[in-house]
Amino acid sequence: MPTFHVENFGCRATQADGAALERQFETRGLARASAAQADLVILNTCTVTNSADQDARAAIRRVQRQNPLAKIVVTGCYAQRAPQEIAALPGVNAVIGNSHKHQLADIALPIFSDLGWRSASSAAIDPVNLIAASAAEVGSRGNHQGFLPLSTLTENRELRTENWIFISDIFAHTELLAAPVFEAVGELTQNARTRPNLKVQDGCDNRCSFCVIPSVRGHSRSLPFPQIVREVNTLVAAGYREVVISGINLGRWGRDLAADSGLWASGTIQEASRLEPTLGNLSPTAEIRNPRPAPAVPMPEARSPKPNFESLIRSILAETQLEKLRISSVEPMDWSDDLIALIAASPRIAKHAHVPLQSGSDAVLRRMHRKYRPWHYREKIEKIRAAMPTAAIGADVMAGFPGETNTEFEATRRLIEDLPFTYLHVFTYSARPGTPAAAMPNQVPVQIARERNRILRDLAAEKKLAFMQSLIGKPVEAITLNVAHSKSTGEFTEALTDNYQKLFLKGHHAPNCWLAARIEDLDDGALVGLLT
Numbered sequence: 392m393p394t395f396h397v398e399n400f401g402c403r404a405t406q407a408d409g410a411a412l413e414r415q416f417e418t419r420g421l422a423r424a425s426a427a428q429a430d431l432v433i434l435n436t437c438t439v440t441n442s443a444d445q446d447a448r449a450a451i452r453r454v455q456r457q458n459p460l461a462k463i464v465v466t467g468c469y470a471q472r473a474p475q476e477i478a479a480l481p482g483v484n485a486v487i488g489n490s491h492k493h494q495l496a497d498i499a500l501p502i503f504s505d506l507g508w509r510s511a512s513s514a515a516i517d518p519v520n521l522i523a524a525s526a527a528e529v530g531s532r533g534n535h536q537g538f539l540p541l542s543t544l545t546e547n548r549e550l551r552t553e554n555w556i557f558i559s560d561i562f563a564h565t566e567l568l569a570a571p572v573f574e575a576v577g578e579l580t581q582n583a584r585t586r587p588n589l590k591v592q593d594g595c596d597n598r599c600s601f602c603v604i605p606s607v608r609g610h611s612r613s614l615p616f617p618q619i620v621r622e623v624n625t626l627v628a629a630g631y632r633e634v635v636i637s638g639i640n641l642g643r644w645g646r647d648l649a650a651d652s653g654l655w656a657s658g659t660i661q662e663a664s665r666l667e668p669t670l671g672n673l674s675p676t677a678e679i680r681n682p683r684p685a686p687a688v689p690m691p692e693a694r695s696p697k698p699n700f701e702s703l704i705r706s707i708l709a710e711t712q713l714e715k716l717r718i719s720s721v722e723p724m725d726w727s728d729d730l731i732a733l734i735a736a737s738p739r740i741a742k743h744a745h746v747p748l749q750s751g752s753d754a755v756l757r758r759m760h761r762k763y764r765p766w767h768y769r770e771k772i773e774k775i776r777a778a779m780p781t782a783a784i785g786a787d788v789m790a791g792f793p794g795e796t797n798t799e800f801e802a803t804r805r806l807i808e809d810l811p812f813t814y815l816h817v818f819t820y821s822a823r824p825g826t827p828a829a830a831m832p833n834q835v836p837v838q839i840a841r842e843r844n845r846i847l848r849d850l851a852a853e854k855k856l857a858f859m860q861s862l863i864g865k866p867v868e869a870i871t872l873n874v875a876h877s878k879s880t881g882e883f884t885e886a887l888t889d890n891y892q893k894l895f896l897k898g899h900h901a902p903n904c905w906l907a908a909r910i911e912d913l914d915d916g917a918l919v920g921l922l923t
C-alpha cells in the first residue's frame with residue numbers, strides 16, 4: 392500500500408488544513424508513515440515570518456536527506472506566496488498552493504502515477520502546469536486591495552521543468568479546508584489528546600500592513616453551520632470534553648453566509664446533525680462517558696436573520712452536548728457586549744479571551760492599518776475583566792514595527808502594564824515581501840526590536856505570576872491531560888484550567904475529565920491544586 396506523511400508548520404489553521412489533507416489521502420487508500428519512510432511527503436508550510444520560510448526550506452533538505460526516494464510536495468502559505476522559489480529547490484517534486492489545497496490528493500496522485508497510484512476522481516483534474524496562466528490572470532487584476540499581485544511576490548528564479556506547480560489567484564477561491572487538530576498543550580508526545588481544535592473560518596478581509604496572510608489565504612469564509620455541528624457532535628460522541636474553535640479572523644464567522652442560504656435555518660441544522668460522522672481514529676484513551684446533559688443556554692428569541700459569531704456560539708451550545716467550548720483569538724472590535732455577556736454567563740464556555748493588541752500606540756496602530764485605537768482596546772479589556780474576574784486574558788503584541796519610536800514603544804509598554812493581561816504572545820516584526828510595511832521607511836534595527844521584545848516578555852511574565860498568585864485559595868475547574876509528574880512532594884497529574892492555566896493536580900487522575908479543584912500553591916510556573 393502506498394504511504395504518505397503530512398508535516399505541518401505554523402498556526403492552528405495550517406494544522407487544521409494538514410488534518411484535512413490526511414483525510415484526503417486516507418480516504419483514497421493510502422496509509423500513514425513517518426517522513427523517513429513515506430512514498431509521498433507533503434510539507435504544509437507557513438510564511439508568517441522569514442524564519443517560517445527558513446524552517447520549510449530546512450525541512451525539504453531534511454526529508455531529501457532522510458528519504459531520497461520520497462516524492463516531496465510543498466503546499467501551504469509559503470507555497471502560495473513564493474511557488475517558483477520553492478519549485479527551484481532541490482528535491483521538490485510539486486508545489487501546490489493554498490488555492491489548490493482542497494484538491495491536493497487528486498492533483499498529486501496522477502502526477503505520481505508512475506508509482507501505480509490511482510484516484511477515483513483524478514480525471515477531474517487536468518495535470519497541467521497552471522502557473523503561467525494563473526500569474527497572468529492575477530497580474531491582469533492589478534493591485535488587489537492593497538496587495539501586490541502574486542506574480543510580483545515571487546522571485547523570478549528559473550524553474551526546473553520536471554516540477555509541477557499548481558497555483559492560482561487565492562481571492563478567486565471560496566473553499567474551506569478543515570478537520571479537527573488533536574495536539575494539545577503538554578501532550579504532543581502522548582497518546583491521549585484531549586482538546587481538539589476545529590477551524591471554522593479561514594481567510595481575512597482586513598489588510599493589516601505587516602500581514603501576508605490575506606494574500607495567501609484569501610477572503611474571509613466560514614465553515615457552514617451544519618458541518619460545524621456535525622464535527623462537534625462527532626467529537627463529543629468520540630469522548631472529547633473540550634473543543635477549541637479557531638479561525639484566521641474568527642470573529643468574522645458567518646459574514647459571508649447568506650441568511651437565506653439554507654445553511655443556517657434550524658431545519659437544515661437538524662438534518663445535518665443526523666448525518667454519519669466523518670471523523671476517524673478519534674478515541675481519547677480515557678473511557679468514554681455519557682456526556683452531562685447540556686445546561687440551558689440563553690438563546691435569542693429567534694435565530695438571527697444573518698449569521699454572526701455570537702449566534703454561532705449560541706447554536707453550538709444549543710445543538711450539541713459539548714461540555715466545554717473554548718474560543719481562540721478574536722479581533723478587538725468583534726468583542727461585542729453580547730459576546731462578552733454570553734461567555735460570562737455560560738459554564739460551558741471557557742473563561743478565556745485572546746484579543747490581539749499588536750501595539751498600544753495610536754500612531755503605530757494607524758500605520759499598521761488596524762481598525763481600533765488604544766482607547767477602544769482598553770475599553771474592551773476592561774469590560775471583559777469586569778464581566779469575568781478570573782478569566783484568562785491574552786494578546787498578541789508586535790515589537791519593532793517600522794518607524795516604532797521609543798515613545799511609541801513606551802505607549803505599548805504602559806498600556807500592557809495597565810491592563811489585566813494574564814499572558815502575552817510577543818513577536819518581533821519580520822518584513823514580509825509584498826506587504827506595505829516591508830516598504831516603509833525607518834525599519835527598526837533588529838537588536839532594538841529584540842530588546843523591546845525582551846522587555847515585553849519580562850512584563851508578561853510578571854503579570855502572569857501576579858495572576859497565578861491571585862488564584863491561590865480559589866476554586867478552579869480543570870480538564871486532566873495525559874501527563875503525569877513525579878515530584879519530591881508526590882505524584883501529580885497535569886491539567887488545564889478553564890481559565891487557561893497549567894495545573895499540577897495532586898494524585899493520579901484519568902485523562903480527559905473535568906474536575907473541580909482548589910489552588911494551594913505555585914510550583915515551576917504552574918498552579919498546584921487539590922481535588923475538592
Ligand code: SF4
Pocket residue numbers: 595596597598599602603604605639640722
Ligand atoms: S486581522 Fe490583520 S493580522 Fe490578522 S490575519 Fe487579518 S490582516 Fe493579518
